[in-house]
Amino acid sequence: MARSRQLKIETMSLIAPSDQEKLREAFAEMTSNVRLLFFTQTLGCETCPETRQILDELPPLSDKITIEEVNFVLDKDKATQYGIDRVPAIAVVAANGQGTGASDGIKDSRIRFLGTPAGYEFMSLVHAVLLAGGRPLSLTEKNRERVMAVATPLTVQVFTTPT
Amino acid sequence: MAFVSPNITAFAVEATEYPDLARKYQVSGVPKTVVNDTVEILGALPQDAFVEQVLSAAAPREVG
Numbered sequence: 644m645a646r647s648r649q650l651k652i653e654t655m656s657l658i659a660p661s662d663q664e665k666l667r668e669a670f671a672e673m674t675s676n677v678r679l680l681f682f683t684q685t686l687g688c689e690t691c692p693e694t695r696q697i698l699d700e701l702p703p704l705s706d707k708i709t710i711e712e713v714n715f716v717l718d719k720d721k722a723t724q725y726g727i728d729r730v731p732a733i734a735v736v737a738a739n740g741q742g743t744g745a746s747d748g749i750k751d752s753r754i755r756f757l758g759t760p761a762g763y764e765f766m767s768l769v770h771a772v773l774l775a776g777g778r779p780l781s782l783t784e785k786n787r788e789r790v791m792a793v794a795t796p797l798t799v800q801v802f803t804t805p806t
Numbered sequence: 807m808a809f810v811s812p813n814i815t816a817f818a819v820e821a822t823e824y825p826d827l828a829r830k831y832q833v834s835g836v837p838k839t840v841v842n843d844t845v846e847i848l849g850a851l852p853q854d855a856f857v858e859q860v861l862s863a864a865a866p867r868e869v870g
Contacts, residue, residue: 690823726815729824753808757827758820767818774809782810786857790810795864797814799807802821802828802838 658700666769670705673776677708678738678749682727684715690759694731697760707776709738725755732757733768737775750775762805807860814860 656663681698683691701708713721715730725734733756739748752775760768774780780787808816821828821836831840839847839856841863851859 753812753815755815755817756820757817758823760818760820764818764820780810781853782807782857783853786853787810789857789861790807790814793811793813793861793864795813796842797811797860797864798842799814799816799860800819800827800831800840801816802819802831802833802840803836804821 656700657697663704666701667704669769669773670707670776672778673705673707673773675707675737675750675775675777676739677772677775678736679708679710679772680713680721680725680734680736681710682713682715682722682725682730682732682734684730688730691731693761694733694759697765698733701772708772725751727755729757731759733760735768735771735775737777759805764803764805767803807857813864 658666679698679701681695683695695710695712698710702710715722715727715732722728727734735752735754735756737748737750737752739750752771754771754775756764756768756771758764782790808814819827821833821838827833831838831843831846835848837850839860841847841860845859845863847856847859850856
């Protein structure tokens with residue numbers, strides 16, 4: 644006997660239906676699974692719930708995108724590993740295994756987001772997901788070679804505002 | 807660039823949410839890019855120029 648399943652009705656999405664469709668199409672091209680490591684804490688983080696809400700918009704649009712919540716207070720090791728010193732923060736990693744180690748197919752994109760990815764930042768996040776998901780680079784061949792030749796650690800911080 | 811080089815890590819920082827960082831790096835307009843606390847790039851640049859600027863933080867002394 645088949646039991647009818649109650650479908651969750653999407654009533655409170657932050658993304659307009661037409662944009663959801665565009666994102667769904669873009670994500671459909673992904674060849675790698677992408678995991679968003681969401682560093683958060685329960686207390687003293689005003690914008691963490693909003694960030695979680697935004698992130699939660701993505702997995703329904705692609706079965707290749709998952710969110711892993713990391714407790715910033717309890718899981719300091721992971722925060723250190725990903726160079727995260729404040730929350731909310733997001734690390735974008737390609738994840739083709741089940742586990743969380745390098746041997747499980749985790750490839751860190753080394754792209755991080757500090758603060759709520761709203762407005763333009765949301766599009767940046769989408770681009771980072773697509774990149775980690777296997778989309779061809781926008782770098783020209785010449786620039787790619789130059790970047791690959793970098794031998795010293797570089798930390799690039801790009802400051803933006805939501806609007 | 808971060809995706810290509812294991813030596814590059816990129817942070818997109820929401821400036822209004824982290825005023826301490828915005829102050830530290832004197833962010834008065836966006837986008838503003840800071841590389842290793844030494845190179846500052848204001849505004850958006852064409853790709854070649856942007857790559858050039860970012861990499862200049864890695865090579866303070868050009869050889870050849």
